[in-house]
Amino acid sequence: MLTTTATVLTGLLGVAIVVMGARTFWAPRAAVGFGIPDTPTEDRSFQSWLTVKGVRDIACGLFILVLLAGASTHLLGWFLLTATLIxxxxxxxxxxxxxxxAAxxxxxGATAVVMLALSLVLLTA
Incomplete structure (x- = not known):
């Protein structure tokens, strides 16, 4: 049961990361919530950096979903443990x-803790 819960939560995490990445394309002001003070979201050069972050987030979320669909829970756990570094x-x-x-x-920090906890559950399954 715990493994199933961790797997479902990992899937939701993957979807959430994809959505966060996509938000940088339609709502660049969302970057203010990242936590860096005085974020110049109206600056075109900065928006290019946001695009890089958005693509990174989308790819990371998709990696999780691909592993969720086709890999063992053990491999998914290792990936999630490594991705906790992000x-x-x-x-x-x-x-x-x-x-x-708060950021x-x-x-x-809370995201890292959740990812770490999920990865440990998946690795011990």
């Missing part, structure tokens, strides 16, 4: 940029 790195970047603690811990 929100952890994002948290460190926002913290280094003197961003709000550092509440968004990026």
């Amino acid at each position: 929100p952890l790195g994002d948290a460190l970047i926002v913290r280094h940029s003197k961003g709000p603690g 550092v811990y509440g968004m990026h």
